[in-house]
Amino acid sequence: MKSTKYLAIDKNIITKGISLDFSIFTLSSDKQMNCFKENGVCFTSNDKVIIDSINVLYVEEQQHEEYKKFYQTFLNTQDELKNIKLDNKPSVIYEHASNVLNDLFSNPETLSNYDSSKEVVNEMIETILSDNFTIKSLMDIATHDYYTHTHSINVSIYALSLGSYMGMQPETLSELGESALLHDLGKSKIDSAIITKNGALTDREFHEIKKHPELGYRLGLKLGIKNNNVLDGIRHHHEKMDGTGYPSKLKGTQIPLFARIIGVCDIFDALTSRRTYKEAMTTFDAIKLMKLKMNNHVDVKLLDKMIRMFQ
Numbered sequence: 001m002k003s004t005k006y007l008a009i010d011k012n013i014i015t016k017g018i019s020l021d022f023s024i025f026t027l028s029s030d031k032q033m034n035c036f037k038e039n040g041v042c043f044t045s046n047d048k049v050i051i052d053s054i055n056v057l058y059v060e061e062q063q064h065e066e067y068k069k070f071y072q073t074f075l076n077t078q079d080e081l082k083n084i085k086l087d088n089k090p091s092v093i094y095e096h097a098s099n100v101l102n103d104l105f106s107n108p109e110t111l112s113n114y115d116s117s118k119e120v121v122n123e124m125i126e127t128i129l130s131d132n133f134t135i136k137s138l139m140d141i142a143t144h145d146y147y148t149h150t151h152s153i154n155v156s157i158y159a160l161s162l163g164s165y166m167g168m169q170p171e172t173l174s175e176l177g178e179s180a181l182l183h184d185l186g187k188s189k190i191d192s193a194i195i196t197k198n199g200a201l202t203d204r205e206f207h208e209i210k211k212h213p214e215l216g217y218r219l220g221l222k223l224g225i226k227n228n229n230v231l232d233g234i235r236h237h238h239e240k241m242d243g244t245g246y247p248s249k250l251k252g253t254q255i256p257l258f259a260r261i262i263g264v265c266d267i268f269d270a271l272t273s274r275r276t277y278k279e280a281m282t283t284f285d286a287i288k289l290m291k292l293k294m295n296n297h298v299d300v301k302l303l304d305k306m307i308r309m310f311q
């Protein structure tokens, strides 16, 4: 039996009295998808209270087109994000990013999807540079169940926050955000059975997965990316400081800065995300593990900056 796929949506679209052309689902604590509201049925003020307490709402993949049409209208009526209360803005951006990344990973060679991903980066930067932004506000709404596309968004958020903390200019942040968002794009070219496998990989599977930085780099070239910083971040995010990483076994500062930043953020998000075979670590435990056990792999100076950023 083919299992139904569900995609995260922006819960800000739900208002009291609204009825939608698609059904809304929630994920229970035992990881079951439950229908929260059938299509065509009105949302009550009580529903709204419940929804406010839920992190993520979902639609079935086959109804995603209806959602996207509705969402576009929603965005237009909100004057393209500008009038949304700042409190809600990070979650709107997160869900927008999630939709764009779904499309990009499904069709990684389509230029319009790549262009949309650049818009997402700009929205993230605008939010991160705004006065009211705290890293915690975006971390609170980040989806901590691991999917390649949500992982890419989380890594971009951490990388941009770290870059901003390090005093990078908006233009550099824009390049860093793009590189981080696309860092795992090469995984779209690898057998999804390997990408989504639960638990340990065989040697052959690991050999396959190790191709993704190079595949991502080639996709980047195909999409017309010319900026070497962006390309380097994609190609070298799995290099390790002691030279045991891949694909080029680069050592220390031979590893380009963007790749070192993405590398730290990549590991941090992997540790703090929940997988079917492991629970999510807390920020504190993840940082402690990286500091004690991975100091030959990650750039410790960048890790120290990340620790100060979280304080």
Ligand SMILES: [Fe+2]
Pocket (backbone or CB within 6 Å): 183, 184, 212, 237, 238
């Ligand atoms: Fe990767």
